[in-house]
Amino acid sequence: MKKKIAILAASLWTLSTSTLADTVIHAGQFFAGTGDTLQSKMTLVIKDNKIASISKGFKAASAQDTLIDLSDSTVMPGLMDMHVHLSSQHGGPQTYLERYTLNEADYALQAANYAQKTLLAGFTTVRNLGDSYNETVALRNAINKGVAAGPRIYTAAKSIATTGGHADPANGMATTIQPDVGPRQGVINGTAQAREAVRQRYKDGADVIKITATGGVLSVAKSGQNPQFMEDEVSAIVATANDYGMTVAVHAHGEEGMKRAIRAGVISIEHGTYMDKEAIALMKEHGTYYVPTIMAGKFVAEKAKIEGYFPALVRPKAAAIGPLIQDTFGRAYKAGVNIAFGTDSGVSAHGDNAREFGYMVEAGMPPAKALQSAMLNAAKMLKIDDQLGSLESGKLADIVAVKGNPLEDISVMNRITFVMKDGAVVKQ
Structure with missing residues (x-):
């Protein structure tokens, strides 16, 4: 009985930690879609299919989180x-x-x-x-x-x-x-x-x-x-x-x-x-x-x-x-x-x-x-700007990235290197 309880407890712990696991994105350059400039070295935390937080600097990811390193890229809304x-x-x-x-x-x-x-x-x-x-x-x-x-x-x-x-x-x-x-x-x-x-x-x-x-x-x-x-x-x-x-x-x-x-x-x-x-x-x-x-x-x-x-x-x-x-x-x-x-x-x-x-x-x-x-x-x-169109906390995690600076060379938009839709990576 004790062994069964231990196995059940371990299974529940695994389920809870996997549920709590986030995706952490390190963005070298960041274009939120709400302004006309880029920000440098930003961290986005994705929980399920939404943006949970955006902060300045590269924040460390915990052991159970997935880290996506886009420190050499410009990250933007889908x-x-x-x-x-x-x-x-x-x-x-x-x-x-x-x-x-x-x-x-x-x-x-x-x-x-x-x-x-x-x-x-x-x-x-x-x-x-x-x-x-x-x-x-x-x-x-x-x-x-x-x-x-x-x-x-x-x-x-x-x-x-x-x-x-x-x-x-x-x-x-x-x-x-x-x-x-x-x-x-x-x-x-x-x-x-x-x-x-x-x-x-x-x-x-x-x-x-x-x-x-x-x-x-x-x-x-x-x-x-x-x-x-x-x-x-x-x-x-x-x-x-x-x-x-x-x-x-x-x-x-x-x-x-x-x-x-x-x-x-x-x-x-x-x-x-x-x-x-x-x-x-x-x-x-x-x-x-x-x-x-x-x-x-x-x-x-x-x-x-x-x-x-x-x-x-x-x-x-x-x-x-x-x-x-x-x-x-x-x-x-x-x-x-x-x-x-x-x-x-x-x-x-x-x-x-x-x-x-x-x-x-x-x-x-x-x-x-x-x-x-x-x-x-x-x-x-x-009429979906409460959900999409910019990178802001609480919005759906539709995110793309390019190498280079699109504000200096718009042609880099023809070479998308990363795509996330609804919190799931579809191209990397």
């Missing part, structure tokens, strides 16, 4: 990309054939692959703005359950368009094979269908709503910038989304479409290519975020030079719109518009997301502000 499409990646002419050859499972498996690449690139949270078959709803759930690896996903499921609009899945098809699409498939006309489409996305498990308020570049349709929603339709979408606790992200290149959306109370404008002074003033008045996606513009502008890479209807749009986005971003930033980081990855390659930082800095944004756009700014836009 990065956030507010505009990705995890289900696909543009690869030229064959991309337009995939809707005829791929099934739901194919898109889901592609999404799982690209999600892993995104996480290993240091992006621990993403906003996925458009599926084919709600595949990132399933992927989000799988990641949350721990049966798949990837970033924390906030998904719009299938985007909402009007008939013939940028996200109409029947665009470019012969009339003999065009599917019958409606609010369930994300195609609406009028306020009643607008409300129905939002409610369907709620039913499908979406976290946010995404609409295509103007024409787009890659859709097989003539205009890349015309307004495609009436103002009452956008207002109906925003009001219904608000009832269900969701915000509305808006694809928009043309100024009229984005103005209608801003006045309706959307959370963000994506791309914003032809943003004018009135649109900028409206964004500042309403607190609307701008998600620039400069990388996507660079990508399509470059590929438009290649004969046959895009369909004939797409190529002139890509050549005209793509080169303008970086300049629009520079003007918007200087005017004081709220900026949240976003790449439109899936147009460009997944895992290259951090290249966007370089383009932002080129356009006049200081490196610290560019980083914050993918940290606290993005978290505020998602």
Whole structure:
């Protein structure tokens, strides 16, 4: 009996000490995400999946703790990309054939692959703005359950368009094979269908709503910038989304479409290519975020030079719109518009997301502000800044690190050497 009691006591002691064990990180340089400077020699203590404490100097770890030595690195909050499409990646002419050859499972498996690449690139949270078959709803759930690896996903499921609009899945098809699409498939006309489409996305498990308020570049349709929603339709979408606790992200290149959306109370404008002074003033008045996606513009502008890479209807749009986005971003930033980081990855390659930082800095944004756009700014836009977006005690332990100083050389962000998500190390 005494022996059994001793064994039980030893087992309980082992369980209690393992439960009490922490992860201790020594950070040579530390960027909290709340300021514009680095701090030197800091210690972070991670308990379970949260930051328990942050202190100056390298504090010793106890025998049962795990010590992670990043004394030669700059430690930062996990990065956030507010505009990705995890289900696909543009690869030229064959991309337009995939809707005829791929099934739901194919898109889901592609999404799982690209999600892993995104996480290993240091992006621990993403906003996925458009599926084919709600595949990132399933992927989000799988990641949350721990049966798949990837970033924390906030998904719009299938985007909402009007008939013939940028996200109409029947665009470019012969009339003999065009599917019958409606609010369930994300195609609406009028306020009643607008409300129905939002409610369907709620039913499908979406976290946010995404609409295509103007024409787009890659859709097989003539205009890349015309307004495609009436103002009452956008207002109906925003009001219904608000009832269900969701915000509305808006694809928009043309100024009229984005103005209608801003006045309706959307959370963000994506791309914003032809943003004018009135649109900028409206964004500042309403607190609307701008998600620039400069990388996507660079990508399509470059590929438009290649004969046959895009369909004939797409190529002139890509050549005209793509080169303008970086300049629009520079003007918007200087005017004081709220900026949240976003790449439109899936147009460009997944895992290259951090290249966007370089383009932002080129356009006049200081490196610290560019980083914050993918940290606290993005978290505020998602309304999760009480949990993520900065390195502070009590917040979730999403942490990344690079060798070098990103405030002096922003290109080091392309070489993430350490990733922790929710207290678990996924890259070291």
